[in-house]
Amino acid sequence: MSFLPDGGCAIVGGPLQAACGGTLSDGTIVKYISTRGAAPALGFEDVLLTGLARDGGLYLPEKWPELTREEIAGLAGKSYQDVAVRIMKPYVGGEIPDADLAAIITDAYATFRHRVVTPLVQVGPSDWILELFHGPTLAFKDVAMQVLSRLMDRALSRRGRNATIVGATSGDTGGAAIEAFRGRDAIDIFMLFPEGRVSDVQRRQMTTPTEANVHTIAIQGTFDDCQNMVKALFNDLPFRDRLGLAGVNSINWARLMAQIVYYFTSAVALGAPSRTVSYSVPTGNFGDILAGYAAKRMGLPIDRLVIATNVNDILTRMLETGRYESREVAATFSPSMDIQISSNFERLLFELTGRHADRVNSLMRDLTTRGGFALTQGEHGQLKEGFDAERTDEAATLATIRDLEAATGYLADPHTAVAVSAARRVARRPDVPMITLSTAHPAKFPDAIRRAVGHVPPEPETVTRQRTLPERVTVLPNDVAAVAQFVSSRARAGRG
Numbered sequence: 001m002s003f004l005p006d007g008g009c010a011i012v013g014g015p016l017q018a019a020c021g022g023t024l025s026d027g028t029i030v031k032y033i034s035t036r037g038a039a040p041a042l043g044f045e046d047v048l049l050t051g052l053a054r055d056g057g058l059y060l061p062e063k064w065p066e067l068t069r070e071e072i073a074g075l076a077g078k079s080y081q082d083v084a085v086r087i088m089k090p091y092v093g094g095e096i097p098d099a100d101l102a103a104i105i106t107d108a109y110a111t112f113r114h115r116v117v118t119p120l121v122q123v124g125p126s127d128w129i130l131e132l133f134h135g136p137t138l139a140f141k142d143v144a145m146q147v148l149s150r151l152m153d154r155a156l157s158r159r160g161r162n163a164t165i166v167g168a169t170s171g172d173t174g175g176a177a178i179e180a181f182r183g184r185d186a187i188d189i190f191m192l193f194p195e196g197r198v199s200d201v202q203r204r205q206m207t208t209p210t211e212a213n214v215h216t217i218a219i220q221g222t223f224d225d226c227q228n229m230v231k232a233l234f235n236d237l238p239f240r241d242r243l244g245l246a247g248v249n250s251i252n253w254a255r256l257m258a259q260i261v262y263y264f265t266s267a268v269a270l271g272a273p274s275r276t277v278s279y280s281v282p283t284g285n286f287g288d289i290l291a292g293y294a295a296k297r298m299g300l301p302i303d304r305l306v307i308a309t310n311v312n313d314i315l316t317r318m319l320e321t322g323r324y325e326s327r328e329v330a331a332t333f334s335p336s337m338d339i340q341i342s343s344n345f346e347r348l349l350f351e352l353t354g355r356h357a358d359r360v361n362s363l364m365r366d367l368t369t370r371g372g373f374a375l376t377q378g379e380h381g382q383l384k385e386g387f388d389a390e391r392t393d394e395a396a397t398l399a400t401i402r403d404l405e406a407a408t409g410y411l412a413d414p415h416t417a418v419a420v421s422a423a424r425r426v427a428r429r430p431d432v433p434m435i436t437l438s439t440a441h442p443a444k445f446p447d448a449i450r451r452a453v454g455h456v457p458p459e460p461e462t463v464t465r466q467r468t469l470p471e472r473v474t475v476l477p478n479d480v481a482a483v484a485q486f487v488s489s490r491a492r493a494g495r496g
């Protein structure tokens with residue numbers, strides 16, 4: 001690894017300047033290690049291009065970078081982009097010059113429709129909503145994906161390589177990924193979604209792009225089936241190497257990294273580090289809330305992290321019982337949370353076990369062979385120290401959309417409503433603001449909104465435009481061999 005000549009930081013003036021030019025404040029370079037302990041430690045760009053570790057684990061920084069209280073205080077009044085540079089910088093470990101990182105971040109968030117990128121809205125004396133949906137596909141996935149695609153593009157072109165992205169989506173990831181990667185020269189993207197289980201708006205976002213590098217696949221199965229097939233393709237090492245497979249699901253560390261930023265901007269806007277805040281997070285694959293955990297480890301004063309689930313409540317049950325047991329998936333109004341295995345939970349497990357890779361391996365083996373595992377009392381206790389969890393059923397989701405609109409005029413999408421509902425029920429300190437993450441624009445889920453309040457939100461112009469465009473999709477059975485064959489026959493990488 002080399003240090004790039006000077007760190008010419010693009011941010012002019014202000015406390016950020018002190019942080020420009022290198023690595024962690026104590027001079028260490030962040031390396032990434034796998035939760036399963038048997039894959040090589042990698043630098044940032046390798047982790048970015050790899051996604052899932054070769055031992056089946058997920059990458060985490062060997063050491064969490066920390067910000068001092070003064071550094072956090074110094075973020076007040078900074079733009080989202082400037083804060084993003086400060087937060088991501090230690091994670092890229094000197095591999096990307098500051099000026100390039102700043103340019104990527106500026107370009108990524110120029111696609112957003114709001115100048116503060118992720119604005120806060122007050123809905124109660126101590127209750128706030130953090131709107132993460134102002135990106136091109138109206139979902140919070142854009143926040144990370146727009147950065148990820150630019151980072152990958154840069155890394156690949158520097159290496160003169162092609163890559164094949166294969167991903168699974170329960171709805172929002174697919175559109176956001178396709179939007180971020182469409183038309184890129186060095187990357188083909190294959191996106192699997194469960195047929196009939198995403199909304200019309202979500203489907204059109206994936207099926208209307210016309211670029212030749214975009215391949216949208218409807219799988220006759222559930223999201224977990226899609227995700228398992230993607231995992232199987234990644235675990236087929238010859239296939240993976242031949243096609244240069246790269247992951248963009250929230251198992252990709254770079255996505256989590258980009259999501260840490262809005263925890264900092266929102267907490268600082270409400271008075272951190274002098275004030276402590278809590279978050280309620282609509283949770284599926286546990287990526288978003290893990291970014292909150294990372295922010296806390298970096299020194300942000302966070303009191304509670306509330307895991308908000310719909311009736312697909314593996315995480316809520318685990319908080320209650322200490323047992324992680326997968327069950328059937330039920331289709332809900334919040335389809336992006338309709339999953340029963342939360343991949344990123346493995347990263348938290350690694351932390352709860354004291355970074356004990358052998359223990360993580362044995363728990364993950366139990367999950368595969370017995371459909372579940374049990375935490376020790378110590379692990380369960382640690383989990384409950386920082387996290388709460390609440391389940392919201394379908395009726396309560398609609399009732400929350402209705403009440404919130406009646407009380408404030410604010411129209412929340414069903415995913416956001418699940419988290420608003422959780423925030424209302426959890427035990428709280430009145431002096432600690434509760435920030436609920438809003439992960440989708442209500443216009444993406446008009447059917448649920450109509451059922452809740454009797455009218456639909458005004459349709460954003462991008463959605464109207466897509467309605468009239470022809471759709472392009474390939475339907476495949478829930479069969480990994482068929483998917484592998486399709487990807488091999490279409491991908492440009494590996495044709496050599």
Ligand SMILES: *Cc1c(COP(=O)(O)O)cnc(C)c1O
Pocket residue numbers: 139140141171172173250282283284285286287288289336337415439440
């Ligand atoms: C992806 C998604 C979620 C879940 O986020 P995770 O990081 O998978 O926990 C929640 N809401 C919406 C709208 C999403 O797209």
